[in-house]
Amino acid sequence: xxxxxxxxxxxxxxxxxxxxxxxxxxxxxxxxxxxxxxxxxxxxxxxxxxxxxxxxxxxxxxxxxxxxxxxxxxxxxxxxxxxxxxxxxxxxxxxxx
Amino acid sequence: xxxxxxxxxxxxxxxxxxxxxxxxxxxxxxxxxxxxxxxxxxxxxxxxxxxxxxxxxxxxxxxxxxxxxxxxxxxxxxxxxxxxxxxxxxxxxxxxxxxxxxxxxxxxxxxxxxxxxxxxxxxxxxxxxxxxxxxxxxxxxxxxxxxxxxxxxxxxxxxxxxxxxxxxxxxxxxxxxxxxxxxxxxxxxxxxxxxxxxxxxxxxxxxxxxxxxxxxxxxxxxxxxxxxxxxxxxxxxxxxxxxxxxxxxxxxxxxxxxxxxxxxxxxxxxxxxxxxxxxxxxxxxxxxxxxxxxxxxxxxxxxxxxxxxxxxxxxxxxxxxxxxxxxxxxxxxxxxxxxxxxxxxxxxxxxxxxxxxxxxxxxxxxxxxxxxxxxxxxxxxxxxxxxxxxxx
Ligand code: SF4
Ligand code: SF4
Numbered sequence: 001x002x003x004x005x006x007x008x009x010x011x012x013x014x015x016x017x018x019x020x021x022x023x024x025x026x027x028x029x030x031x032x033x034x035x036x037x038x039x040x041x042x043x044x045x046x047x048x049x050x051x052x053x054x055x056x057x058x059x060x061x062x063x064x065x066x067x068x069x070x071x072x073x074x075x076x077x078x079x080x081x082x083x084x085x086x087x088x089x090x091x092x093x094x095x096x097x
Numbered sequence: 098x099x100x101x102x103x104x105x106x107x108x109x110x111x112x113x114x115x116x117x118x119x120x121x122x123x124x125x126x127x128x129x130x131x132x133x134x135x136x137x138x139x140x141x142x143x144x145x146x147x148x149x150x151x152x153x154x155x156x157x158x159x160x161x162x163x164x165x166x167x168x169x170x171x172x173x174x175x176x177x178x179x180x181x182x183x184x185x186x187x188x189x190x191x192x193x194x195x196x197x198x199x200x201x202x203x204x205x206x207x208x209x210x211x212x213x214x215x216x217x218x219x220x221x222x223x224x225x226x227x228x229x230x231x232x233x234x235x236x237x238x239x240x241x242x243x244x245x246x247x248x249x250x251x252x253x254x255x256x257x258x259x260x261x262x263x264x265x266x267x268x269x270x271x272x273x274x275x276x277x278x279x280x281x282x283x284x285x286x287x288x289x290x291x292x293x294x295x296x297x298x299x300x301x302x303x304x305x306x307x308x309x310x311x312x313x314x315x316x317x318x319x320x321x322x323x324x325x326x327x328x329x330x331x332x333x334x335x336x337x338x339x340x341x342x343x344x345x346x347x348x349x350x351x352x353x354x355x356x357x358x359x360x361x362x363x364x365x366x367x368x369x370x371x372x373x374x375x376x377x378x379x380x381x382x383x384x385x386x387x388x389x390x391x392x393x394x395x396x397x398x399x400x401x402x403x404x405x406x407x408x409x410x411x412x413x414x415x416x417x418x419x420x421x422x423x424x425x426x427x428x429x430x431x432x433x434x435x436x437x438x439x440x441x442x443x444x445x446x447x448x449x450x451x452x453x454x455x456x457x458x459x460x461x462x463x464x465x466x467x468x469x470x471x472x473x474x475x476x477x478x479x480x481x482x483x484x485x486x487x488x489x
Binding site for chain 1: 319
């Protein structure tokens with residue numbers, strides 16, 4: 001089950017269960033149900049940014065030195081980044097390994 | 098003083114919507130549509146109503162567009178009928194959960210099959226549990242008035258729920274009746290501009306209709322249920338204010354000659370006028386019969402109903418739809434459940450009649466009353482029965 005920080009009683013819900021705080025989905029950490037996770041080999045990485053662009057969950061963020069850092073709170077383990085990486089720098093490994 | 102005009106009830110609906118100064122009318126323009134949106138499109142094209150008329154490709158899209166329009170704060174109206182309402186079904190549930198105060202008129206008709214375009218209440222009963230406020234009109238004047246009332250209630254900040262006004266297909270929608278049409282300026286005394294509480298606005302972003310994870314779905318449903326039940330006081334208050342301004346008064350339940358009645362017929366919609374004639378004729382013969390009609394169907398007026406049946410020996414409930422396999426009609430089932438545990442409980446006998454455009458005649462109402470009197474004396478009757486069905 002996903003971890004929800006926004007648990008509240010029905011009287012506190014906005015009208016029609018609307019969300020009035022932009023970006024609040026950050027609070028919903030949805031990464032805990034993946035079965036595989038991508039691991040980047042920075043020796044092979046050419047800093048092209050395709051993993052960052054293609055990830056449907058905006059899991060990667062650029063670092064100061066031009067690489068892309070993974071955030072496990074939101075990664076679903078779909079493998080798109082590994083598939084798109086032109087240098088096969090990303091490997092999907094089983095969770096728990 | 099507003100003047101009475103002879104007008105087809107569907108056109109009177111358009112005039113009511115025009116007088117309410119709606120902003121957006123998304124509607125599927127072809128059959129099973131009535132003259133309602135045809136005339137509205139004329140009013141918009143002729144510049145008499147400053148509104149956006151959106152002829153969409155299906156009723157599913159019509160309701161989706163209605164929700165979008167109401168979500169940006171527009172006063173929104175649509176109309177449909179039987180298969181059109183059925184096609185809307187998925188989105189009909191979303192409107193109340195998003196708290197979008199859309200007003201919709203349904204020209205009640207049978208659902209197929211066999212293919213039928215005629216009047217009964219099967220279409221709306223299939224949407225009974227969708228979370229909308231639902232009223233039933235008896236005649237053209239009431240249709241007009243209930244529409245004005247519906248905008249007032251739906252947009253009330255305490256309510257913000259969509260509302261369906263039901264009128265019988267053909268027997269009302271295609272019939273010319275004398276109706277007092279209120280003008281836009283008269284209606285504006287009763288209906289203030291819509292002030293939404295939350296709107297879709299890029300400058301102040303909100304998300305409407307997010308995922309309801311299992312941890313929140315129950316709470317969201319509790320909100321919708323509690324607002325719908327709580328809307329009754331606003332509905333009644335709005336009727337009282339309507340009476341003060343325009344002189345016509347409405348209540349959740351109407352009664353007719355129920356004093357000392359042995360049996361009371363229970364109806365919804367336009368058959369009530371025929372039932373009145375039946376009651377008058379039977380009263381002339383000394384039969385103690387009365388009549389009761391639900392105007393408000395959802396939220397169901399429990400307290401008013403329990404009060405209204407006090408002292409009545411038996412109810413003959415007339416349903417205009419079958420709830421297949423439930424062994425009774427939806428109105429009768431609701432009546433029975435509303436009486437469970439009540440301090441005073443009349444006997445209840447269920448009759449299903451007037452399906453797919455078949456008339457319920459005065460004679461048929463008499464037949465139901467006589468049966469109910471007989472069953473009441475015996476202390477039991479069939480669980481339910483169809484009236485007017487040919488055996489061979
Ligand atoms: S596996 Fe999928 S979700 Fe996870 S980082 Fe790669 S693209 Fe994003
Ligand atoms: S797609 Fe591969 S090469 Fe490109 S930045 Fe990501 S890991 Fe590096």
